[in-house]
Amino acid sequence: MGRRVLYAVFFLFRASLLLHQSCCSRSFRTSTSEATRRRNSWMPTSLSLSDDDYSSLFPNGTGVSRSDFPSDFLFGAITSAMKHEGAELVDGKSLNIWDQYARNVRGASLDGSIPGECGDNYYQYSEDHDLVVGLGMNAYRMSIAWSRIYPNSSGVVNQIAIEHYNKVIDDALDKGLELFVTLWTQDHPHYIDNTYMGPLNYTFVEDFVTYANTCFAAFGDRVKYWITFDEPNDYAGLAYATNQNPPGRCTSGIENYGKCWEGDSGTEPYTVGHHLLLAHAEAVNLYRTSYQESQNGSIGITLWHRWFEPLTNTSSDLAASQRATDFLLGWFLDPILYGDYPASMKEYAGDRLPEFSSEESAKLNGSIDFLGLNVITAFYAYEYDFYEEDYPNTTCYYLDPKAAMTGKSWFSSSILLDS
Numbered sequence: 373m374g375r376r377v378l379y380a381v382f383f384l385f386r387a388s389l390l391l392h393q394s395c396c397s398r399s400f401r402t403s404t405s406e407a408t409r410r411r412n413s414w415m416p417t418s419l420s421l422s423d424d425d426y427s428s429l430f431p432n433g434t435g436v437s438r439s440d441f442p443s444d445f446l447f448g449a450i451t452s453a454m455k456h457e458g459a460e461l462v463d464g465k466s467l468n469i470w471d472q473y474a475r476n477v478r479g480a481s482l483d484g485s486i487p488g489e490c491g492d493n494y495y496q497y498s499e500d501h502d503l504v505v506g507l508g509m510n511a512y513r514m515s516i517a518w519s520r521i522y523p524n525s526s527g528v529v530n531q532i533a534i535e536h537y538n539k540v541i542d543d544a545l546d547k548g549l550e551l552f553v554t555l556w557t558q559d560h561p562h563y564i565d566n567t568y569m570g571p572l573n574y575t576f577v578e579d580f581v582t583y584a585n586t587c588f589a590a591f592g593d594r595v596k597y598w599i600t601f602d603e604p605n606d607y608a609g610l611a612y613a614t615n616q617n618p619p620g621r622c623t624s625g626i627e628n629y630g631k632c633w634e635g636d637s638g639t640e641p642y643t644v645g646h647h648l649l650l651a652h653a654e655a656v657n658l659y660r661t662s663y664q665e666s667q668n669g670s671i672g673i674t675l676w677h678r679w680f681e682p683l684t685n686t687s688s689d690l691a692a693s694q695r696a697t698d699f700l701l702g703w704f705l706d707p708i709l710y711g712d713y714p715a716s717m718k719e720y721a722g723d724r725l726p727e728f729s730s731e732e733s734a735k736l737n738g739s740i741d742f743l744g745l746n747v748i749t750a751f752y753a754y755e756y757d758f759y760e761e762d763y764p765n766t767t768c769y770y771l772d773p774k775a776a777m778t779g780k781s782w783f784s785s786s787i788l789l790d791s
């Protein structure tokens with residue numbers, strides 16, 4: 373099937389980046405309650421956007437205009453169910469892993485707020501679509517909440533959720549927005565973590581495919597761009613190596629946010645990454661074999677990346693920045709494009725990195741029609757052996773590449789998204 377090349381830029385806006393900084397997004401002002409706006413008042417004013425900034429895609433004085441881009445270039449805005457919907461336990465939805473974590477882990481969000489009270493997109497989706505159109509944008513990326521579609525382990529679909537997303541999708545399309553729909557944004561239902569340890573267990577792959585199948589069948593007649601996972605590479609490390617995202621597992625001594633009671637930072641991120649990759653491959657395989665021809669859509673994944681520039685031109689720093697890239701982006705992109713992990717990961721993580729069977733490798737190989745890349749910042753990278761210098765008696769995904777970043781290790785700077 374011939375496909376046009378697609379270029380798109382999506383604006384996340386600042387505060388939708390990380391719940392640790394503020395769970396409340398300012399990307400959609402009408403969705404944000406007055407209380408939320410007051411809570412955000414700690415933000416430096418230099419980072420605040422004025423009303424004028426919301427009225428145009430290219431505010432006066434930026435030196436850029438729409439006509440600098442091809443007419444089919446897409447400009448869009450993003451919401452995710454977990455950060456923007458609100459309506460936490462409304463219409464049958466159950467808690468997702470972030471809902472659970474933000475309630476129970478002190479410091480999970482700076483101001484103690486929980487995702488469910490941050491946005492109001494569940495009720496104000498139509499106004500939000502108007503805002504996107506009003507900015508001069510022509511695309512919109514949203515996500516579906518797994519914990520609405522399957523709120524419990526009964527296997528019964530919540531029809532109220534299906535009806536809700538039907539309305540949201542129809543409204544966005546009616547307004548002329550090119551729609552991208554993500555199935556997972558770190559927001560699988562809490563019962564999945566609670567009953568079988570979530571993506572540490574292969575059962576996660578089967579449950580994700582069941583959920584994806586339900587979404588393809590219900591919405592695929594209208595959704596032309598599906599995204600399986602959003603930033604799974606970011607999540608597997610933050611959630612299973614350094615206790616920064618739910619479920620907050622890590623090796624004792626590695627944690628950044630309070631004590632870890634359980635976990636293994638040297639193996640669990642790789643196990644989780646492996647299962648997320650397999651879940652992606654199985655969902656794509658299902659879409660391609662059962663839906664793609666009749667629904668004429670495409671499917672991809674969104675990965676998180678930072679650019680690593682070698683600090684010096686020594687061969688060791690050049691190799692270290694390549695390894696840092698391999699461990700962050702290549703970890704997922706190499707299997708998806710070539711069917712196997714990068715050679716440097718196999719060498720540096722050794723047998724802690726799982727292997728793909730030949731059948732799994734074949735399913736992964738070429739399993740995207742398009743790639744989403746979230747790139748927010750860049751670092752200088754240099755060779756540094758944490759195991760020799762600082763952590764002689766442990767293993768950790770973030771330490772394995774033996775690459776550090778200027779002033780800070782990759783390890784500790786992983787929390788400084790937009791500093």
Ligand SMILES: *[C@@H]1O[C@H](CO)[C@@H](O)[C@H](O)[C@H]1NC(C)=O
Pocket residue numbers: 424432
């Ligand atoms: C931006 O430029 C437009 C057209 O030049 C002008 O009409 C508008 O008033 C300007 N807006 C601001 C906020 O300066």
Ligand SMILES: *[C@@H]1O[C@H](CO)[C@@H](O)[C@H](O)[C@H]1NC(C)=O
Pocket residue numbers: 464523524525526528529530531
């Ligand atoms: C599980 O979810 C389904 C679908 O929403 C619902 O019909 C059912 O009542 C729920 N079961 C329990 C025990 O809450």
Ligand SMILES: *[C@@H]1O[C@H](CO)[C@@H](O)[C@H](O)[C@H]1NC(C)=O
Pocket residue numbers: 568569573574575
């Ligand atoms: C994975 O989950 C299933 C339930 O779906 C359970 O029977 C099995 O013991 C779990 N495996 C591990 C390794 O926890």
Ligand SMILES: *[C@@H]1O[C@H](CO)[C@@H](O)[C@H](O)[C@H]1NC(C)=O
Pocket residue numbers: 375376668
């Ligand atoms: C399939 O989608 C492409 C855009 O991806 C569009 O150009 C084409 O007209 C569609 N074909 C049908 C039969 O809908």
Ligand SMILES: *[C@@H]1O[C@H](CO)[C@@H](O)[C@H](O)[C@H]1NC(C)=O
Pocket residue numbers: 683684685
């Ligand atoms: C490394 O080499 C490139 C190409 O020769 C050069 O552009 C760059 O400035 C050098 N970087 C450093 C840090 O010396």
Ligand SMILES: *[C@@H]1O[C@H](CO)[C@@H](O)[C@H](O)[C@H]1NC(C)=O
Pocket residue numbers: 709710711712733734737738
């Ligand atoms: C991936 O697919 C390409 C082209 O289809 C093929 O040449 C390559 O051998 C495959 N790789 C693996 C690991 O199967």
Ligand SMILES: *[C@@H]1O[C@H](CO)[C@@H](O)[C@H](O)[C@H]1NC(C)=O
Pocket residue numbers: 764765
């Ligand atoms: C690492 O383990 C060795 C051997 O058990 C021990 O002698 C050493 O003190 C440990 N180092 C640290 C930093 O804990």
